[in-house]
């Protein structure tokens with residue numbers, strides 16, 4: 406472990422806010438008499454949170470005084486754990502995992518982006534927005550490479566997606582936490598490889614909804630390139646399931662209420678990252694639907710490519726064509742287009758235009 410020292414510049418004093426003082430008293434009271442030192446991590450953590458995510462010498466001394474501990478003991482704790490910062494950090498503090506799984510999956514490329522965009526480890530950008538540090542395994546190895554920014558994890562990063570993420574944070578735009586390629590938890594990138602007998606259990610109803618077997622290439626239907634028949638079967642199952650859920654709603658439910666009842670709204674961008682992608686290259690998306698997608702904050706192929714089943718249900722229901730996104734395989738098309746390919750391998754027969762209701 407590297408030597409960790411206190412910052413050269415220190416504030417004169419530290420005091421908890423009245424609210425944090427009261428919280429600390431409750432925390433300390435959780436431990437038996439004579440064991441108040443057990444609250445040291447909690448108090449240091451709260452002191453750090455109150456001080457812009459770093460711990461000053463006066464803050465460490467204050468905690469020692471409150472817990473009746475020698476200052477050196479609290480200093481030992483603060484300098485041991487990398488969760489405590491001993492110098493000021495940026496508003497967005499990036500912790501890059503550099504341990505073996507992340508390193509093998511491209512952490513060095515992410516580090517190169519950090520060096521280029523922010524500077525060396527520990528440096529805070531002139532606008533105070535960013536700083537970074539390399540840390541050991543953060544426990545999300547399955548989705549390597551990853552970083553933690555403040556309290557959130559960002560996984561399955563590429564240099565491009567990570568650069569976009571920094572752009573979005575700098576511009577105050579909303580960002581997607583977790584996997585940046587839309588996979589759920591730590592499921593395999595290419596779809597299920599085990600427990601496939603559970604495949605097809607619908608996330609909302611628990612009923613078999615799609616098929617008892619995964620598609621040939623072992624990907625979930627919304628990610629896989631299905632033949633037209635399989636895509637239609639999947640879409641029909643989705644339509645039936647959504648129809649069942651919508652039937653329980655009042656007749657005057659709004660489009661948004663309906664969509665919320667069956668799915669989850671995808672993350673929206675306030676504006677495109679640079680030039681918007683030509684979404685009409687996704688077969689089934691014409692000028693009207695492109696406009697609808699823009700209104701929903703969707704401007705890029707990679708956004709559509711990252712939609713989960715719940716998000717497909719939300720968009721399809723909101724736009725009043727449940728099942729259609731699955732039938733036309735927008736997600737698989739968009740993934741192909743995001744990789745620089747064409748959409749034509751995925752869906753045949755509809756032509757490059759909206760196919761329903763003149764959309």
Ligand code: FES
Nearest residue numbers: 502507542545546
């Ligand atoms: S190795 Fe990076 S999260 Fe575990």
